[in-house]
Amino acid sequence: MSKQTILIGIDLGGTSIKMGLVSTEGELLSHQEISTRTKEGVNAIIEDMVQYAKTLVQDQGFALDQVQGIGIGIPGLLDMEQGIVRLAPNLGWKDVAIKKQLEEKLNIPVKIENDANIAALGEAWVGAGKGYKHIVMATIGTGIGGGIIIDGKILHGKKGMAAELGHIPISDEGIQCGCGNYGCLETVSSATGMIRKAKEVVTQGRPSLLTEQYVDKMDEITAKSVIDAAKLGDHEAMQIVNRAGSLLGKALATVANLLDPEIMIIGGGVSRAGDILFNPIKQAFHEHGLKNIIDSMEIVPAQLGNDAGMIGAASLFRFL
Amino acid sequence: MSKQTILIGIDLGGTSIKMGLVSTEGELLSHQEISTRTKEGVNAIIEDMVQYAKTLVQDQGFALDQVQGIGIGIPGLLDMEQGIVRLAPNLGWKDVAIKKQLEEKLNIPVKIENDANIAALGEAWVGAGKGYKHIVMATIGTGIGGGIIIDGKILHGKKGMAAELGHIPISDEGIQCGCGNYGCLETVSSATGMIRKAKEVVTQGRPSLLTEQYVDKMDEITAKSVIDAAKLGDHEAMQIVNRAGSLLGKALATVANLLDPEIMIIGGGVSRAGDILFNPIKQAFHEHGLKNIIDSMEIVPAQLGNDAGMIGAASLFRFL
Numbered sequence: 001m002s003k004q005t006i007l008i009g010i011d012l013g014g015t016s017i018k019m020g021l022v023s024t025e026g027e028l029l030s031h032q033e034i035s036t037r038t039k040e041g042v043n044a045i046i047e048d049m050v051q052y053a054k055t056l057v058q059d060q061g062f063a064l065d066q067v068q069g070i071g072i073g074i075p076g077l078l079d080m081e082q083g084i085v086r087l088a089p090n091l092g093w094k095d096v097a098i099k100k101q102l103e104e105k106l107n108i109p110v111k112i113e114n115d116a117n118i119a120a121l122g123e124a125w126v127g128a129g130k131g132y133k134h135i136v137m138a139t140i141g142t143g144i145g146g147g148i149i150i151d152g153k154i155l156h157g158k159k160g161m162a163a164e165l166g167h168i169p170i171s172d173e174g175i176q177c178g179c180g181n182y183g184c185l186e187t188v189s190s191a192t193g194m195i196r197k198a199k200e201v202v203t204q205g206r207p208s209l210l211t212e213q214y215v216d217k218m219d220e221i222t223a224k225s226v227i228d229a230a231k232l233g234d235h236e237a238m239q240i241v242n243r244a245g246s247l248l249g250k251a252l253a254t255v256a257n258l259l260d261p262e263i264m265i266i267g268g269g270v271s272r273a274g275d276i277l278f279n280p281i282k283q284a285f286h287e288h289g290l291k292n293i294i295d296s297m298e299i300v301p302a303q304l305g306n307d308a309g310m311i312g313a314a315s316l317f318r319f320l
Numbered sequence: 321m322s323k324q325t326i327l328i329g330i331d332l333g334g335t336s337i338k339m340g341l342v343s344t345e346g347e348l349l350s351h352q353e354i355s356t357r358t359k360e361g362v363n364a365i366i367e368d369m370v371q372y373a374k375t376l377v378q379d380q381g382f383a384l385d386q387v388q389g390i391g392i393g394i395p396g397l398l399d400m401e402q403g404i405v406r407l408a409p410n411l412g413w414k415d416v417a418i419k420k421q422l423e424e425k426l427n428i429p430v431k432i433e434n435d436a437n438i439a440a441l442g443e444a445w446v447g448a449g450k451g452y453k454h455i456v457m458a459t460i461g462t463g464i465g466g467g468i469i470i471d472g473k474i475l476h477g478k479k480g481m482a483a484e485l486g487h488i489p490i491s492d493e494g495i496q497c498g499c500g501n502y503g504c505l506e507t508v509s510s511a512t513g514m515i516r517k518a519k520e521v522v523t524q525g526r527p528s529l530l531t532e533q534y535v536d537k538m539d540e541i542t543a544k545s546v547i548d549a550a551k552l553g554d555h556e557a558m559q560i561v562n563r564a565g566s567l568l569g570k571a572l573a574t575v576a577n578l579l580d581p582e583i584m585i586i587g588g589g590v591s592r593a594g595d596i597l598f599n600p601i602k603q604a605f606h607e608h609g610l611k612n613i614i615d616s617m618e619i620v621p622a623q624l625g626n627d628a629g630m631i632g633a634a635s636l637f638r639f640l
Contacts, residue, residue, distance in 0.1 A: 077612070134478045148578070150475065157470075157580020158454045161613050164577040169570055169608040172492070181608055250489055254574060257484040258468070260477020288489040290499055292397070293481050 006062055008053055008070040008108075009314030011118065011306075014038060014090030017048065020310030021056050024068070024318070026126035028307050030060050042096050050105045069109040069317030070102060073118030073309045078160060083112050111316040115309060116163065117154045119302070120147025122312030123265050127303040134261040137302070138165050138252065140268035143178065144186045148259065166190065168251045189248040191223035191270055197240045198226045208236035227273045241273070242280045249284030249299075256289045256297065267302030326382055328373055328390040328428075329634030331438065331626075334358060334410030337368065340630030341376050344388070344638070346446035348627050350380050362416050370425045389429040389637030390422060393438035393629050398480060403432050431636040435629060436483065437474045439622070440467025442632030443585050447623040454581040457622070458485050458572065460588035463498065464506045468579065486510065488571045509568040511543035511590055517560045518546045528556035547593045561593070562600045569604030569619075576609045576617065587622030 006029070011018040013036060020031035032052055037044040057064055076088030083099020085091075099110040113121070120129070120137040129135040135149040144166030148155040155162045166186035167179055175196070177184035187193050198221045202211050209229040214221050229237035252264050264285075270277065282299055289297075304311060326349070331338040333356060340351035352372055357364040377384055396408025403419020405411075419430040433441070440449070440457040449455040455469040464486030468475040475482045486506035487499055495516070497504035507513050518541045522531050529549040534541050549557035572584050584605075590597065602619055609617075624631060 146578075150470070150477075155470065155579070157613075158582045159580055159613065161610070162578060162580040164580075164610055164613070167577045167610050168574050179610055181610070183608075254488050255578060257487045258466075258482060258575060258578060259475070260479055260482040260484075262478045288501055288503075290481070290484055290487050290501070293477075293479065293484070 005066055005068045006057070006060075007068055007314035007317050008056065009118075009122075009310035009312065010049060010053075010070060010072040011115065011309030011313060012036070012045075012049075012072055012074050012091070013115070014075065017045070017052075018306065018310050019049070019052050019056055020307065020314065021060055021062075022311055022314035026311055026315065026318075028311055030056060031307070031310055032056055036091070038090075038092055042093060045091070046098065046101055046105070049102065053106060053108075064106065064108065067106075067108045069111060069314075070106070071118070071313035071316030072098065072110065072112045073115040073313045074098075074112055075115045078112055078114060080112060080156070080160060083110060085112070109317070113154070113313065113316055114147075114160065116145030117147045117156075118312035118316075119145075119267055119304075119308040120149055120265070120312065121154065121315045122304050122308035122310070123267065123302050124149050124152075125311060125315045125318065127308060127311075128265045128300045129263055132262045134259070135263055135265060136165075136252070136255050136259065136261045137265040137267060138248070139302075140190060140248075140266065140270040142190060142192050144190050144248075148255075148261075150259065150261075165251060165255065168254060170247050170251050170254075185247060185251045189244040189251075191268075194223045194226045194240050194244050194270075195221050197243075198237070201236045201240075206236055209234040210237055223270050227270070227276060230276050238276075241276055245277045245280030246284040249281040249286075250288050252281070252299065253285045253288035253294065256285070256294050260293050261297070263297060264299040265302050266299065267308065271301040325386055325388045326377070327388055327634035327637050328376065329438075329442075329630035329632065329636075330369060330373075330390065330392040331435065331629030331633060332356070332365075332369075332392055332394050332411070333435070334395065337365070337372075338626065338630050339369070339372050339376055340627070340634065341380055341382070342631055342634035346631055346635065346638075348631055350376060351627070351630055352376055356411070358410075358412055362413060365411070366418065366421055366425070369422065373426060373428075384426065384428065387426075387428045389431060390426070391438070391633035391636030392418065392430065392432045393435040393633045394418075394432055395435045398432055398434060400432060400476070400480060403430060405432070429637070433474070433633065433636055434467075434480065436465035437467045438632035438636075439465075439587055439624075439628040440469055440585070440632065441474065441635045442624050442628035442630070443587065443622050444469050444472075445631060445635045445638065447628060447631075448585045448620045449583055452582045454579070455583055455585060456485075456572070456575050456579060456581045457585040457587060458568070459622075460510060460568075460586065460590040462510060462512050464510050464568075468575075468581075470579065470581075485571060485575065488574060490567050490571050490574075505567060505571045509564040509571075511588075514543045514546045514560050514564050514590075515541050517563075518557070521556045521560075526556055529554040530557055543590050547590070547596060550596050558596075561596055565597045565600030566604040569601035569606075570608050572601065572619065573605045573608035573614065576605070576614050580613050581617070583617065584619040585622050586619065587628065591621040
């Protein structure tokens with residue numbers, strides 16, 4: 001049995017729990033994804049994490065006492081010091097002392113962190129942000145999440161709620177956001193925002209590949225549908241992607257002007273769209289960023305995909 | 321002669337040098353303001369600082385060896401580590417090793433910091449931000465400067481250029497900013513921005529107190545002229561102040577959503593305008609800020625006025 005120490009990183013989501021065994025150099029040695037038994041309550045989920053942590057470690061020939069720590073990324077309002085999940089709507093959790101519970105059951109130190117932040121930590125460690133200490137990451141999915149790293153450390157803010165990139169007010173279209181406000185970046189540049197625009201095209205019967213393909217099945221439109229149509233030169237789709245990218249670039253310029261970072265990383269499925277999305281992002285970024293700040297700053301796609309969360313969660317024990 | 325240690329804070333501007341003797345509790349014991357002899361070159365300015373530092377200390381019955389340090393706020397691009405002014409257009413300076421020069425002449429440790437940041441440090445120490453560790457300060461003047469304090473420390477960013485609040489892209493009016501970009505906050509909410517709008521009113525002869533008062537002397541319009549007219553109920557002036565406040569509030573909401581601070585401080589002469597400016601600021605702030613973040617967050621005027629810079633500069637030696 002090896003004597004080296006290893007880390008466990010857990011990306012706890014409302015749909016699935018991703019658990020990874022990570023080396024102290026940030027290599028994902030093995031991982032497992034299981035469904036989140038949200039309906040069965042807190043204990044079922046904690047039992048699953050305990051069970052799969054054990055098998056994950058043992059299957060790779062390690063012992064539990066070789067695990068230096070378990071980092072967990074959680075979508076919700078956290079008390080990080082105490083390791084308590086104050087509120088996690090996707091999990092149906094309120095005031096769950098997950099650190100204490102897991103530490104008692106596994107006798108391994110546990111730390112928790114916001115899910116958007118662990119992705120940034122993962123990319124910072126061994127992904128697109130490797131070698132940088134001032135990093136901004138935007139994750140484009142159903143919503144838009146953010147993670148900000150300043151001088152190598154996650155920016156938490158007073159209440160642990162910093163880096164809400166998705167809620168930068170940026171659009172005058174007057175769409176209401178899930179947060180209750182109007183015109184947030186998320187209403188335009190998220191997958192949801194692009195899909196909403198595509199549905200408008202189809203509903204209004206405007207000439208477009210989108211209308212041709214989805215007139216009878218509007219609910220099947222995804223951000224990928226829009227991006228694919230844009231890549232084929234469809235005018236309406238191109239406009240949607242352009243606008244999403246352009247406002248995202250403007251928002252990133254805002255963040256750059258405030259934080260003077262070294263690199264901007266864009267994650268989430270949409271980030272695989274390539275130039276058709278990145279070109280308008282970069283153009284708006286250069287239009288609105290201060291020259292001295294953004295001069296040599298790159299905007300790059302994330303590299304770790306779905307693994308970023310596990311690796312970043314494990315990195316909470318990186319320097320111990 | 322007293323045995324206590326004291327601090328010197330210098331607010332070095334293109335027009336004047338403000339030098340203050342500051343207690344280790346942040347009290348401004350005495351201060352002096354002299355003209356900046358910009359035209360006479362670097363040495364003249366440094367000679368003045370040396371000379372006035374000595375008399376400032378001695379006039380209050382202290383000896384130079386009681387001075388723990390000299391902090392200097394400087395408008396420009398700085399190498400803070402080495403204490404070198406890389407570029408300060410207002411002073412006409414390029415690569416001036418001010419730390420080394422002053423330390424040699426006075427035998428007292430010297431630190432330098434950006435001028436927008438020292439104002440924030442001053443307010444954080446004994447002004448409107450006292451007791452808070454996560455502070456955003458916007459200083460409204462000819463332009464709009466910013467200072468961001470996270471966990472008690474100034475946010476510098478990678479190149480020391482963070483907190484450029486004035487260059488948040490926020491307006492669709494298409495006014496070009498001094499930075500070269502279009503629609504920066506500074507083009508609307510600075511004194512300059514308000515004056516520009518007032519001149520439009522006068523030039524177009526629109527019915528307004530501004531037109532009546534300034535038709536023959538447009539160059540005399542100040543931000544105070546506009547605010548005073550607005551306070552008298554003048555419709556055009558109210559619109560200008562409303563728009564300036566409203567976009568400033570939206571920009572501050574952006575900053576709050578990104579940084580999750582505890583308090584927002586507004587400084588500069590315009591900040592004395594009172595409710596007529598602060599009401600639209602607060603309204604837009606609450607429209608665009610995330611409820612959980614801004615819930616109990618206050619937006620307050622700065623308290624230290626022109627002294628903030630000297631006190632904040634002195635605070636660079638606060639914890640030594």
